[in-house]
Amino acid sequence: MSEAKTSVLANVTAIEAAAPKAPAVAGRKRRGKGAGGTVIMVLGLLILFGGWALAVKYLEIPSYILPSPVAVWHALWSGIAVSPSSPLGYYLPLWGTLKNAAIGLAIGSGLGLVLGSLMAESRVIEKLLMPYAFALQSLPKVAIAPLVVIWFGFGDGSKVAISALLAFFPMLINSFTGLRAVEPERIDLMRSLSASRFETYRIVKLPNAAPYIFAGLDMAVVYALLGTIVAEFLGAQQGMGVVITQAQAVTDVAGVFAALVILGAMGILLHGIVRGLEARIVHWGDRGRK
DSSP states (O other): OOHHHHHHHHHHHHHHHHTTOOOHHHHHHHHHHHHHHHHHHHHHHHHHHHHHHHHHHHTTOOTTTSOOHHHHHHHHHHHHSSOTTOTTSSHHHHHHHHHHHHHHHHHHHHHHHHHHHHHHHOHHHHHHHHHHHHHHHHSOHHHHHHHHHHHHOSSHHHHHHHHHHHHHHHHHHHHHHHHHTSOHHHHHHHHHTTOOHHHHIIIIIHHHHHHHHHHHHHHHHHHHHHHHHHHHHHSOSSSHHHHHHHHHHTTOHHHHHHHHHHHHHHHHHHHHHHHHHHHHHOGGGGGGOO
16 A cells, blocks of 8 residues: 555544534533433432332232342341341342353453454355344243253353344344445545555455444443343353252242342443443444433
């Protein structure tokens, strides 16, 4: 590549990186809206737990069907107010679940991004792989989970495999869609500059697909956690799925609800982490948000 073309491509890269920055005023408005959203969420939780407590009390719902919020809080606190290394707490099971979910997420989302990129770049690869991807996604994961356990055993391998399987498809479809959604004019510009396919992918297509990729990652992180829990139901030595199964075995409904509260909180936290990364990396995507 000549020095002139290299200079032009560098200028295009600088324009791509600098042009979409959102103004500081918009950032302050988003922070204000974020604070308002937090207040609404807290009010929603108060209404939910208040209605829950009133329903249990005045409708006289048995505790083995729906425990009171106080009972769930006691069960939750009994697993939190212990040493992190205690086998009676939630810390070790939660760590085991999150660890396997994170590994499965990395494998599944990584493969989804790579294959989605290949299919977006090649019609032949798209026609070859896309039907099998949809066929794999249409299979009920609960039905094939026992097969995965047989293949990978009752250790961490089966948890990682099912987690990766559930995280794979959202990243595949979103990355493929984002890479194909780039404006033809931008592709023509790169061609006029004699840019290679990799340079076009890196400078134009990948930044354009970044919002789609993070949307897929937002779904994949929840699916990865779900896949790990499903695998733990089928057989595991440790994990939040094991905690739920053990609580069900002794009809500890409050303990089941406590574990579900923890998993729900983890889902919200992971969603927030992904959105935070998106806000830092895909800064130009904030301009279209109201």
